[in-house]
Amino acid sequence: MNIPNNLIRPLEYTGYSLKILDQRLLPGQELYLEFTKADEVIKAIKDMVIRGAPAIGLAGAWACCLAAKDNNLKNDESQLIEKFEEIKQARPTAVNLSKAIERMKISLQEKGISGLEEEALAIFNEDEAMCQMMAVYGLTLLPNKSEYKFITHCNTGSLATAGIGTALGLIKFLAGQRKKVKVFATETRPYLQGSRLTAWELNKCEIPVTLMPDSAVAYLMSKENIDAVFVGADRIVANGDTANKIGTYTLALLAREFKIPFYVVAPSTSIDLSLSSGAEIEIEQRHSSELTEFNGLKIAPPNISVLNPAFDITPGNLISAFITEKGIFNIEKLKNIL
């Protein structure tokens, strides 16, 4: 496969620090920030220096390792556990962070501080392998063609994972098999993950990408034969309802309208069977300035209300299939995954 994944590393643990690529500066600048304290990583996650459900989980796991090196915490397990809990709360919607921290807590209790780095590395390596497996399974769903046209939303590639990515990983994997692949990427307001991250990543991989406003998807679907929509997930609950980047719900409804398969590509770590329906998922509301300002310029009048949910819930019945590292599942069989 001819995909230069080694060029894109969203985070790197050095043994004494965590280097995180500042995704807020892309595509203009590729700058790694270096953190030595868990609190700094918590802030970086909140501020979206790093984002993407799996990548947030990884950053959280490494933050636990940094916490365990902190002289104020390392000799007091209850305080350390408290810090782990703080890390877990950095962002609420994606379940991957919460699951990663739970693993780190169990590791701490079973093996003590010395086992934490090994556990974080295991989470990292497993995530990389899961990306590969999702791509392999995902390809079995596609008819054999010489050319494909896909729509994707937000960024679900190397920048969001330890590997090739989830939804975007699958697309990159297919392109690596000498198939002609054309990707239509939504710009994904307000944070512009599509313009800034997905277009940048596909460009690096030399896969043709067409950028469009989030609002142009219906227009595109009415004009072009789209083979599938691929999106990631922040949390998939027992009935198949899926929290993902704001706009995913609309994409799923449009896909149904235009009879286009709509696939969620996510590792099993994104599945949360403790919740029975999407209504129970906490949706993070982000700051109004993401909509009222841009690069220091006021783009809306002051003192207006803003609705800025980071995610929405796509009803499970709009999802053609869930592509995981354990295979392809429909909503009836979702409970058999874990």
Next chain:
Amino acid sequence: MNIPNNLIRPLEYTGYSLKILDQRLLPGQELYLEFTKADEVIKAIKDMVIRGAPAIGLAGAWACCLAAKDNNLKNDESQLIEKFEEIKQARPTAVNLSKAIERMKISLQEKGISGLEEEALAIFNEDEAMCQMMAVYGLTLLPNKSEYKFITHCNTGSLATAGIGTALGLIKFLAGQRKKVKVFATETRPYLQGSRLTAWELNKCEIPVTLMPDSAVAYLMSKENIDAVFVGADRIVANGDTANKIGTYTLALLAREFKIPFYVVAPSTSIDLSLSSGAEIEIEQRHSSELTEFNGLKIAPPNISVLNPAFDITPGNLISAFITEKGIFNIEKLKNIL
């Protein structure tokens, strides 16, 4: 009615020049540019100094008056007509511009140059009156409640017309009758008419507005009881298919999904019975830089493809009713309007 419309004038003809409020600078700055040549007005329309289907028509009509004052044109009717045709081509999708210029041509032929200003003023005054009538008719569609929640898209207010507006005019008119009205406005990428213009205009009128990304409409509809969606139109053709700001088609599909009435509010000058279906409407594609740059900052990698249609076509069967200055019409009765 307590609506300060006199505060918002998108354009003003002085007798020797046309002053146009530069809508690209809103909400930060209220600056009028003054033009004395038709070519300058053509460029201002292309560059979106002024926008909104009715307002573009008005700017075009006044541009004809400026052309008729040009020493190089005023003594050569065929050259003057040629300039009128150039004005008509400034932007292709909205039919109002084309219709306004046709009226100016007929006036020129019937009354000569001296009748042009009167004709342009008539178009202006008629547009203002039509706004009022649309609001009056539109209110008959609404149940009598103490509080309403509406969604609107793009800007269809005073900034887009000679009066209170079309879709937004109706909402402002209702608010002026001491009804509690809450407006949810999409930001309307890429030009941000929602953030920059609609939020600004509603703010001036002291009507509560909540700004949201275009992609958050499904989320909103799933959480709040929305009474109706009101949008404008750039061109309505014989079968009811309606060209309007990109994203309108998606809004209409979402409204159907959530069983919310979806109303197009437009003067009869937006109706074009010469076309039988929306497929015949020319959709303007705008420059890629609207998506790849913002305020001088590159927000996407260079050399990617961009899909940036300014409009989409909403199928007539998704439109609950057309609210015009001649009354309320459904798609079957549309042909009786003109």
